[in-house]
Amino acid sequence: MARLGPCPAIIQRPYRTSGTTPPGVHSDGVCLKPRYALRAAIQSTISEFVNGHGMRQCRYRSHSKAHVQHVLTALAVNLCRRSENSPRSA
Template sequence: MTAPGTWAPPARTPRPATPRPRRATDPRLAARYAVRSRVEGTVNEFAHGHGMRRCRYRGQPKAHLQHVFTAIAVNIERLSGLPPSGETIPAQPPTAFQDFLDQHEIPRLKSWRAVSS
């Protein structure tokens, strides 16, 4: 019971347990989700990294030009980070945790999700 003039949040009821999504177990759905996650990353980069959440111009033709020019700029930005053709991309140095695993001859998994069940 609360004192007069004070507010108390409503009591929370626990949510019923929901089953895990199928994509975690079905390899076909996992492959489709991998493609989707890559596309979602690109869309997120446009929306948050390049100001595409709001359009600068009014009218579809001008908005379309803004989107095309932004896409060209993003592609140039991505290509400028690549090494010249024929060269390989240098590997990143291992982290301290990876060094620890290597020193103790513990195999490194590609993903931490492989451990969970």
């Protein structure tokens, strides 16, 4: 995870004098954009699993069998991603 530090927007522009902060910046001056970017990436992956591969409902009731289902589904998704990104030979 990216280290949170002072946002460059606060350093460049003096928003503090008017009592408002620029968008994407917390009131204590921490830039939240790296955190939002990470969250968006995770949510898109979860959305792909739920909407594209039926992971909203599990087929099995026991914890170990459900875990195996999730691991195999993740493996299948990764293989599909790999095949989409691999160069095709003519």
